[in-house]
Amino acid sequence: MSAAQRNVVAGLVLLAIAIALPFVLPGRYVIGQLTLFFIWATVVTQWNLVFGVAGIFSLAQMAIFAFGGYATAMVGLYGGWNLWLALPVGALAAVVFSLVVGLACLRLKGPYVALLTLAIAQGMYLLIITDTACFTMEGVTCRNFTGGTRGLAKYGDFGFREWLGYSYMAFGDYYLALGVLVLATAFSMFLMFGPIGAAFQALRDSPEYAMARGVSRFKFQMLVFASSAFFTGLAGGVFAGYYKVMGANTLYLSPLLFLLAMMVVGGLGRTWGPLVGAAALMLADEALKDFPEYRFMGVGAALVLFVMLWPRGIVGAVEAIGQRLQKRRSEPGGTSIRQH
Amino acid sequence: MDTTTQIIISGLTLGAMYAISTVSLSLIWGALNVLNMAQGALLTLGGYAAYTASAALGLNAPLAILATVVAGGLFGIAMYALVVRHMLDREGFEVNVIIATIGIGMVLEAGLQKLYGAYPIRQPLTVEGGFFIGNVYVPFNSVIIVLTSAALMLALAAVLARTRMGRAIRAISQNRDAARLMGVPVELVYAQVFALAGGLSAASGIMLSTITTLAPTMGYDPMLKAFIICVVAGLGNVMGALYAAFLLGLFESTVQFALGVRFAFISMLLLVIIVLIWRPHGLFGRTRVTKL
Numbered sequence: 335m336s337a338a339q340r341n342v343v344a345g346l347v348l349l350a351i352a353i354a355l356p357f358v359l360p361g362r363y364v365i366g367q368l369t370l371f372f373i374w375a376t377v378v379t380q381w382n383l384v385f386g387v388a389g390i391f392s393l394a395q396m397a398i399f400a401f402g403g404y405a406t407a408m409v410g411l412y413g414g415w416n417l418w419l420a421l422p423v424g425a426l427a428a429v430v431f432s433l434v435v436g437l438a439c440l441r442l443k444g445p446y447v448a449l450l451t452l453a454i455a456q457g458m459y460l461l462i463i464t465d466t467a468c469f470t471m472e473g474v475t476c477r478n479f480t481g482g483t484r485g486l487a488k489y490g491d492f493g494f495r496e497w498l499g500y501s502y503m504a505f506g507d508y509y510l511a512l513g514v515l516v517l518a519t520a521f522s523m524f525l526m527f528g529p530i531g532a533a534f535q536a537l538r539d540s541p542e543y544a545m546a547r548g549v550s551r552f553k554f555q556m557l558v559f560a561s562s563a564f565f566t567g568l569a570g571g572v573f574a575g576y577y578k579v580m581g582a583n584t585l586y587l588s589p590l591l592f593l594l595a596m597m598v599v600g601g602l603g604r605t606w607g608p609l610v611g612a613a614a615l616m617l618a619d620e621a622l623k624d625f626p627e628y629r630f631m632g633v634g635a636a637l638v639l640f641v642m643l644w645p646r647g648i649v650g651a652v653e654a655i656g657q658r659l660q661k662r663r664s665e666p667g668g669t670s671i672r673q674h
Numbered sequence: 675m676d677t678t679t680q681i682i683i684s685g686l687t688l689g690a691m692y693a694i695s696t697v698s699l700s701l702i703w704g705a706l707n708v709l710n711m712a713q714g715a716l717l718t719l720g721g722y723a724a725y726t727a728s729a730a731l732g733l734n735a736p737l738a739i740l741a742t743v744v745a746g747g748l749f750g751i752a753m754y755a756l757v758v759r760h761m762l763d764r765e766g767f768e769v770n771v772i773i774a775t776i777g778i779g780m781v782l783e784a785g786l787q788k789l790y791g792a793y794p795i796r797q798p799l800t801v802e803g804g805f806f807i808g809n810v811y812v813p814f815n816s817v818i819i820v821l822t823s824a825a826l827m828l829a830l831a832a833v834l835a836r837t838r839m840g841r842a843i844r845a846i847s848q849n850r851d852a853a854r855l856m857g858v859p860v861e862l863v864y865a866q867v868f869a870l871a872g873g874l875s876a877a878s879g880i881m882l883s884t885i886t887t888l889a890p891t892m893g894y895d896p897m898l899k900a901f902i903i904c905v906v907a908g909l910g911n912v913m914g915a916l917y918a919a920f921l922l923g924l925f926e927s928t929v930q931f932a933l934g935v936r937f938a939f940i941s942m943l944l945l946v947i948i949v950l951i952w953r954p955h956g957l958f959g960r961t962r963v964t965k966l
């Protein structure tokens with residue numbers, strides 16, 4: 335089996351387990367946490383494309399997510415659209431937003447990109463929480479365009495309650511989030527193992543030759559940056575429909591760093607890194623549930639430790655062990671060629 | 675007339691505060707080519723350390739400030755010795771150091787919150803009172819901030835220009851390998867740079883906390899502004915960072931007056947984006963020919 339085929343088989347096995355899980359698991363809480371896991375894992379797979387594969391150190395991922403979520407909520411609220419129709423609109427809005435951010439940042443080099451994207455996220459946060467102008471009147475109270483500090487609400491939902499009834503409505507959100515994650519993962523694999531992955535590998539291995547052959551770094555970076563924003567924005571829309579409130583707390587620093595830790599702990603640029611990292615961090619966060627003051631500290635400590643000791647993350651560490659075992663088994667001097 | 679005076683006074687105060695942060699970021703970038711994302715937490719550390727030194731230990735103001743600067747310097751050294759040193763020259767260290775310093779900042783911030791609680795505390799070192807220029811009230815606190823900042827910047831300029839350590843720092847910024855071959859103890863100088871930057875940031879944190887209040891997250895917003903100023907000036911250019919800090923401080927206070935506080939940050943952001951499109955290496959940055 336080739337590397338791509340192995341990944342597809344592994345993905346299908348995981349998918350079968352995920353589909354069966356809600357029928358086996360007890361309780362709404364676990365299903366809710368898994369739904370959240372799918373949403374975060376979707377964002378991390380796309381961030382991994384931007385950061386791990388295309389090498390853009392962008393910290394705007396949660397801003398793109400929030401943009402998608404807000405756009406979805408606003409189309410539902412002000413346009414009166416059904417949220418199912420608002421979802422793709424929100425995702426496309428996130429793509430447009432990401433194009434603008436990309437045009438402003440992507441000609442710059444590494445650390446400049448990190449600083450600017452972080453500043454853009456903060457600028458968006460500040461604009462939302464300081465929004466006090468009246469946009470519409472709701473009875474006698476005035477509502478801001480962005481919802482201000484209170485956030486947006488009452489923009490409808492996906493209607494799972496009517497379709498599936500009260501006891502099964504959580505299943506609807508669960509499968510919707512899972513579906514988005516599957517699409518996002520398939521898309522990221524398509525990019526990693528397809529021509530775009532090859533282009534970035536060429537740019538990494540021999541930049542002079544790649545550029546001489548007409549592989550433009552800027553063009554491919556823009557392409558990855560904009561297309562990964564689609565699923566990130568879609569995840570934002572699902573988040574908005576699932577929580578029924580869209581607020582500026584998605585733009586706080588802590589969720590951004592939580593997701594960054596998922597990517598780093600899982601393994602930057604690795605195919606399964608985002609999923610492994612998201613699962614590890616969600617489990618660790620669950621374990622620290624009774625000690626909330628150590629949650630933030632734990633994420634910070636995980637970032638430092640992994641970057642120092644295991645810069646390739648859990649997936650990279652496991653791969654290294656696998657390679658060592660394989661080498662021991664094969665003849666001395668024999669090399670194994672592996673794609674990641 | 676009064677408006678202009680008001681804008682200039684608040685712009686100078688902001689600029690003086692940003693200048694120190696920006697210069698410490700620039701020092702580290704210039705010498706090691708890495709970005710210190712724990713800067714915000716270092717500012718917070720400075721604010722709380724001064725609070726502890728003066729309120730809990732009962733030190734007088736100069737001693738409390740000295741103790742704070744020493745604490746910041748020690749934290750800087752610890753950061754270098756325990757984390758950053760082990761990552762330099764490894765594959766992808768630019769990005770890895772950014773991630774690691776983000777982590778350090780998170781741990782420090784959470785630790786301070788655990789120690790002091792999340793509620794804002796007033797900085798006891800704040801100086802009360804003020805005087806009038808025309809109809810404009812000038813707090814003594816602002817005057818002290820501008821003067822202290824100017825004194826610190828002059829001292830730093832003297833250290834960089836005249837001392838052995840300053841020469842070594844500049845040599846390493848220009849060409850690390852050549853400096854090493856000439857016998858400059860690179861590792862030691864790196865530690866000194868972190869100590870300097872840590873001490874300066876702590877001092878900046880005290881100033882910041884006298885204007886706002888002490889809170890675990892107080893360093894984040896000023897850190898982002900310091901980043902923006904660094905980018906405008908060109909990363910690693912210490913003198914450029916100083917000019918840009920005052921320039922952007924004045925710009926911010928003008929925008930705050932003309933458009934409202936709400937648009938201050940976003941206008942600074944737009945300004946930096948325009949500057950970068952025009953000059954990708956910043957206003958004072960040297961354009962370098964980079965090899966692939």
